[in-house]
Amino acid sequence: MDVSLILKIGLIGISVAVLHQVLSRxxxxxxxMLTALTGVIVILLMLLxxxxxxxxxxxxxxxx
Numbered sequence: 001m002d003v004s005l006i007l008k009i010g011l012i013g014i015s016v017a018v019l020h021q022v023l024s025r026x027x028x029x030x031x032x033m034l035t036a037l038t039g040v041i042v043i044l045l046m047l048l049x050x051x052x053x054x055x056x057x058x059x060x061x062x063x064x
Contacts, residue, residue: 005050009043 016039023032 005046009046012039012043015039 016035019035020032023029023035
């Protein structure tokens with residue numbers, strides 16, 4: 001796992017948290033929830049290739 005990936009995830013998390021707070025305090029709870037959900041989906045999509053690499057590594061180790 002690359003350090004830049006960890007930094008990107010942290011930056012997305014902070015941005016989503018700030019945007020969620022701003023939208024929630026302005027009375028737009030629906031948009032705040034959609035923002036949080038979108039942030040989670042984006043991060044999961046970023047981690048999907050890493051999980052695939054991990055599973056292929058485990059398969060190679062178990063095939064040993």
